[in-house]
Amino acid sequence: MKRSSYRRFMDGLRSTLMYVAIAIVCLLLLGIIGYIFVRGIPHISWEFLSTKPSPRSGTIGILPDLLNTLYVILMTLVVVLPLGVGAAIYLTEYASNKKLVRVIEFATETLSGIPSIIFGLVGMLVFVEFFGLQSSLLAGALTLVILTLPTVVRTTQESLKTVPQSYREGALGLGAGKWRMIRTVVLPSSVDGIVTGCILAIGRIVGESAALLYTAGVAHNILSLAQAVMPNTPGSTLTVALYMYASERAEFDSAFAIATILLILTFLINLAAKFAGRKLRKN
């Protein structure tokens, strides 16, 4: 039987619209990536990566910003991992009060919806001013703990739910206490989920700028890890450095070079998350 010409026309129209939409999105992304690489790659050099900005010679180096990003990632993860994994364990293993679980899950969802500029503002009020940490990497990292908490809780919770109930019953049946059962049986079988959560959290930290601008501050000094964890040591991460170079100082070449590095980092993080996620699904 032949389809009416109207139906064939509509089929064609819908397909065309769809392909147009795909073309637009793909071209947009290719254009953005291509443009950043073309403008950024020529300005990446060993000197750019391994020095700090020098006002005397007018050169820009991003070693401090790279290190600061690393420090912020480390400090945030050190706090958010136990906190987030603990919260997920509580929600899936301990909590017996349905109402309380719902309240906690609602709070977690709410946190994941709050814009980062609000985190930045509250982080400034609480950590920078109330706790007197001043603009510091520490205050920035603590702000990011709140920002990344929902990500870690959610991924850990998902992987805890995939641990078969029989594992738990087996451990409890052998006389293990609840915590012992969790530590020796449940947690080892959900490591992949925790790793995925970690990677996603790192992705958010690397990309974050609004929450850090007024908490971690802007400074380009080379710090050691011991200095970085002290209060009152401000430092800019890669994203904040990009923003400052582009908006305040019109150093566009350096901004594009940083953007190139950020793109490569994003790509690597996505790859790692995908890899970890695939492993998670296999188990």
Add this chain to the structure above:
Amino acid sequence: MKKTNPVLQATEMIMRVLLTVCGLAAVGFVVVITGYLVVSGIPAIRQVGLIEFLTGTVWKPSQDQFGILPVILTSVLGTFGAILIGVPLGLLFAIYLGKMAPKPVYQVLRPTVDLLAGIPSVVYGLVGMMVLVPFVREVFHVADGVGLFSSIIVLTVMVLPSIISVSETALKAVPHEYEEASLALGATWNETVFKVTFPAAKSGIAASVVLGIGRAVGEAMAIMMVCGNVANMPSLFSSVRFLTTAIAGEMSYSSGLHRQALFSVALILYCFIMLINMVLNFFLKKKEK
């Protein structure tokens, strides 16, 4: 009677308490954030007057004039514009990705969307500032390319990944029986996807749109670089200011009532976000049913 090791028992107790504390941390954070915003946002509103604050059109901190109507309107219109362009684009993309793409194409497009989602917002801002703004200036013959138009384009790109990912998941969750029934009645695959699968996934798709709205309302750094950040009434081709960029732009040097007024702006933004979250929860609950 078996003997239990007191150390083990104590560990069990301590861990139970510690984990409970971890579980309650999220609730604590939300309470602290809400509390701080309310406590620090109310004084300026009280001093200026709620009506005056929300409907005033002049923002001149030096003369103690704090009206944020232009800022609110800009945020609303900017979000609306981004959704207007982003939703058709994102949904068509999601339909192809979720229902029509052959496997090899899917394996290219899916990471593409993830990459789009992962790119830091300042990078979008940078490209917008260096490419989009000069482009708008040339094409539309305006003094400067900054303004609502450029902001809307940047926001559109930034809401696309959330719309695509969430609606793709919703489309994939539609039971195959629906589609098979439609195919058996003689509909083409194209007709089936658009007329059966798509309506069946509508609460998930609505959730994706609301999520996109939340993203657009909350975005700060990217549009800060393309909006000009002056509190004019919204217009496509002259400087405008969003709720988020008002906070990000002036926080560093404000003091006194000005600073408090910025906290009030944050409170208003927070109320918007809470409203959006509630709508989102409504759609997600509906989806579960």
